[in-house]
Amino acid sequence: MSFTPATCAAGLDPVLAQSFRVSARCGCFMQAARSLNIKSTQLRKHLAQLEAQLQCSLFNHQDNGLALSREGLALQAQLISLAHEHDVPVIEQPLIRLAVAESILHDILGRDLVALLRRNASVRLDIITLDSELSLQAVSADVVLWLADTESPPPGPSFAVSAPQRLARLEYFPHIAKRYSRVAARPDSLDDLADFMLVQWQHDRQVESFRPWNSVVDQRLAGVVQLHSYELMLEMIRCSGCIGLLPHYMSQFDRGLIALPGMFEQPMQRQVWMAVNAETQGQVDVQMIVELIHNTFNERREWFEG
CATH class of the missing domain: 3.40.190.10 (Periplasmic binding protein-like II)
Structure with missing residues (x-):
């Protein structure tokens, strides 16, 4: 089947034409659906409707994705030509x-x-x-x-x-990686912290409710690391045997970390x-x-x- 702009591309439903154009450009139904902000099942329905209307297959399925058929290449060329003729603008997203x-x-x-x-x-x-x-x-x-x-x-x-x-509402406790602390030897008092390196995110130094923890860190003459990166602080707790102050949900976020409650009388929230x-x-x-x-x-x- 051969196409001409007058008989084919110019008369297509704009939604179907856009679905085809983006799919042809992406070479992947999933990426095309993301670009169009629709579900991939909806995109496939659009393309099936278009192929039924034109009575031909527009794509050839390959192992590494999609390739346009001869008819698909012809349609793509027509749509590109029409877009240039009408100078179709890109819709700006807010x-x-x-x-x-x-x-x-x-x-x-x-x-x-x-x-x-x-x-x-x-x-x-x-x-x-x-x-x-x-x-x-x-x-x-x-x-x-x-x-x-x-x-x-x-x-x-x-x-x-x-x-x-x-x-x-978040409550904060010192945390340690499970692999660096056996249950029997897990610190449960402020005195026990002397055997561990402490790590502190610099942002937390300005938080008034963290005063109990900050006081312990400030009194340290050795075995303390101050960091400006939140992610690096987490990594040091996970992988370096350090103890750091984290929200109580952290054991939900990372099952390898465990809270050490009961060290401070004053809650940190x-x-x-x-x-x-x-x-x-x-x-x-x-x-x-x-x-x-x-x-x-x-x-x-x-x-x-x-």
Whole structure:
């Protein structure tokens, strides 16, 4: 079958034409579906409908992916020609700015954000990490997730936001890797910490509720490491026999780590808060991120209980 722009490409349903064009460009149904932000089953239905309409096969399946058939190559050429003739613009996606506390991004939210990007390759997302109260005050974003010591809504971002929502209460304990501490020899008092190297994330030095832990670290004359990287601190606890302060959910996040409760009389707690930019809170893409955050915390509710 031979195609001409007048009889074929120009008269195609725009959705079907776009499904074919992106599939031909990607050479992979899954990647094409991500780019179009639809399910792969829906994409395949579009392509099957197009092939039925044209009464031909547009793709040849190969071991390493998809290849266009002779008819598929002809259709692709026509669609490219039409696109040049009409100068079809690229649809700009709105930029979503998400500011989030670094530990929350790494431990809780990161996996679901990756899943979002796997489903939607066309999204525009600017992720900003917060590592201090100063960065919280300086940030400009659509959605903000931060940590604070107080139960009541604390001072949040400097721009106008919706009423802050408390998502979780976190309690913090010293943690150690299980493989570096047998149950019988596991430290259970502050004196026992003398035999272990302590590791501290520098950001935590400014947290008032961590004063009991920070005092122990500050008194150390040896056997202490200060780090500016949260991920490196976790790696040192996992692999270097160090003890560091982490949220109590960490044993859920990493089964190789175990909390050491009971060392401090004063509890060390923080709250997770979320607020949405008052000017952009009604936008569909902003609501998508807000819904993702709520779902993430609801699915991990057991992490924050007890």
